[in-house]
Amino acid sequence: xxxxxxxxxxxxxxxxxxxxxxxxxxxxxxxxxxxxxxxxxxxxxxxxxxxxxxxxxxxxxxxxxxxxxxxxxxxxxxxxxxxxxxxxxxxxxxxxxxxxxxxxxxxxxxxxxxxxxxxxxxxxxxxxxxxxxxxxxxxxxxxxxxxxxxxxxxxxxxxxxxxxxxxxxxxxxxxxxxxxxxxxxxxxxxxxxxxxxxxxxxxxxxxxxxxxxxxxxxxxxxxxxxxxxxxxxxxxxxxxxxxxxxxxxxxxxxxx
Amino acid sequence: xxxxxxxxxxxxxxxxxxxxxxxxxxxxxxxxxxxxxxxxxxxxxxxxxxxxxxxxxxxxxxxxxxxxxxxxxxxxxxxxxxxxxxxxxxxxxxxxxxxxxxxxxxxxxxxxxxxxxxxxxxxxxxxxxxxxxxxxxxxxxxxxxxxxxxxxxxxxxxxxxxxxxxxxxxxxxxxxxxxxxxxxxxxxxxxxxxxxxxxxxxxxxxxxxxxxxxxxxxxxxxxxxxxxxxxxxxxxxxxxxxxxxxxxxxxxxxxxxxxxxxxxxxxxxxxxxxxxxxxxxxxxxxx
Numbered sequence: 042x043x044x045x046x047x048x049x050x051x052x053x054x055x056x057x058x059x060x061x062x063x064x065x066x067x068x069x070x071x072x073x074x075x076x077x078x079x080x081x082x083x084x085x086x087x088x089x090x091x092x093x094x095x096x097x098x099x100x101x102x103x104x105x106x107x108x109x110x111x112x113x114x115x116x117x118x119x120x121x122x123x124x125x126x127x128x129x130x131x132x133x134x135x136x137x138x139x140x141x142x143x144x145x146x147x148x149x150x151x152x153x154x155x156x157x158x159x160x161x162x163x164x165x166x167x168x169x170x171x172x173x174x175x176x177x178x179x180x181x182x183x184x185x186x187x188x189x190x191x192x193x194x195x196x197x198x199x200x201x202x203x204x205x206x207x208x209x210x211x212x213x214x215x216x217x218x219x220x221x222x223x224x225x226x227x228x229x230x231x232x233x234x235x236x237x238x239x240x241x242x243x244x245x246x247x248x249x250x251x252x253x254x255x256x257x258x259x260x261x262x263x264x265x266x267x268x269x270x271x272x273x274x275x276x277x278x279x280x281x282x283x284x285x286x287x288x289x290x291x292x293x294x295x296x297x
Numbered sequence: 298x299x300x301x302x303x304x305x306x307x308x309x310x311x312x313x314x315x316x317x318x319x320x321x322x323x324x325x326x327x328x329x330x331x332x333x334x335x336x337x338x339x340x341x342x343x344x345x346x347x348x349x350x351x352x353x354x355x356x357x358x359x360x361x362x363x364x365x366x367x368x369x370x371x372x373x374x375x376x377x378x379x380x381x382x383x384x385x386x387x388x389x390x391x392x393x394x395x396x397x398x399x400x401x402x403x404x405x406x407x408x409x410x411x412x413x414x415x416x417x418x419x420x421x422x423x424x425x426x427x428x429x430x431x432x433x434x435x436x437x438x439x440x441x442x443x444x445x446x447x448x449x450x451x452x453x454x455x456x457x458x459x460x461x462x463x464x465x466x467x468x469x470x471x472x473x474x475x476x477x478x479x480x481x482x483x484x485x486x487x488x489x490x491x492x493x494x495x496x497x498x499x500x501x502x503x504x505x506x507x508x509x510x511x512x513x514x515x516x517x518x519x520x521x522x523x524x525x526x527x528x529x530x531x532x533x534x535x536x537x538x539x540x541x542x543x544x545x546x547x548x549x550x551x552x553x554x555x556x557x558x559x560x561x562x563x564x565x566x567x568x569x570x571x572x573x574x575x576x577x578x579x580x581x582x583x584x
Contacts, residue, residue, distance in 0.1 A: 061418030154328065176317075262417045270417065278414075
């Protein structure tokens, strides 16, 4: 293959991936409401965004769900990974099998099943239904992240520690947690992002009592042009960039 | 502090995860399975008696056509991802190792930003007065703006846009592992480029191809917001059909049957993936 052609192909693919993002960022500073032509630099949409109480409230809700959900998923997921790494127990196959199914199954299938569960059991759609759903779809990613890190360490090291008199808590605190820490952090970051990103599951299990950002944006952009969304999108893009950078830095520090 | 025995710690941990998975994974899916065999009921979502009608409907023209058409859209998107992703991954393995980590990083970076927001950006890009049309007009490639938005093409562009990295990553790691000596050997034995590609490269990278397709096809079916935003109300994905059955027309049993259909499809694809992997491993062992 011709070298020029190759580079051109790569360029087109990257342009395809990035142009929509650049458009949003650019339009968020564009004086023109419809973003059709450049009408000068303006902070207008950011001002309007910060004065839009319902959007701000939805954003706060989203961050709360993402934070609490990611933290719960990280705790349960890390413990699961540790158990899978250390112990032989009945149903081990079933646990990893079910986690695999959760990871592979289309969002829509999980959304439908959780909606059915919440309606039939009688959990009203709102904060709790959202939280439970988000923890569930984040769990497998944490388990995989932590387990694949622990898998690289020799399990006999734990036996040695126990022979030397370390209690279960000491082994957990002094050996397993420090070793797994980078994976735990990246599992948390991934869960946080997945939770903020989710539209499919949330639109089934959320109610009017607890509106979250992606759904709010969804209803805004479906109806028409809302330049505040551009400003909001830009803030979210910057935020996720910061998160990725933090993740990379932590990863690098622990590799070195 | 209480001294915790291994046994106790293990029991608590395993107990939590079991309880969670049974309550939030097994039970909900089991419920959907049961509901898919029940009859429609507007006020209660579902009612007795048990029936196979919901599954039979999938093959009736009136209801089934929508489902099959929506499935077809996702298949097209997957094929396109493969067609773009394969050469892309191939070129990536040839790129100087100094730049490669950065290029791979750029590939996954968009994944970390909200996909709904990115689809909205795509909507602005594709619009009649959007940048794509402006550029094409000013280059003289077209004489009047083309209507892409609210067509099937726009939905497919959107799906490929979101899912392409998920195709490239497994392909890249499969192609990277390729033993180049095999290709040289084939060349020495007189195989031409086409034969080398079809008889060596494709079979050896099959696990990557299958897992890429798995990672694209399954999510592509559910992303109803892509169809909503880029396809107007006309173009439907399986996700749109399921969503409207559950949230609009309140026909839970039929929606549940489509959802179970998706699960079966997923199981089939995973099975194919295992087979492809196993076959490859067996072949490698023989050498």
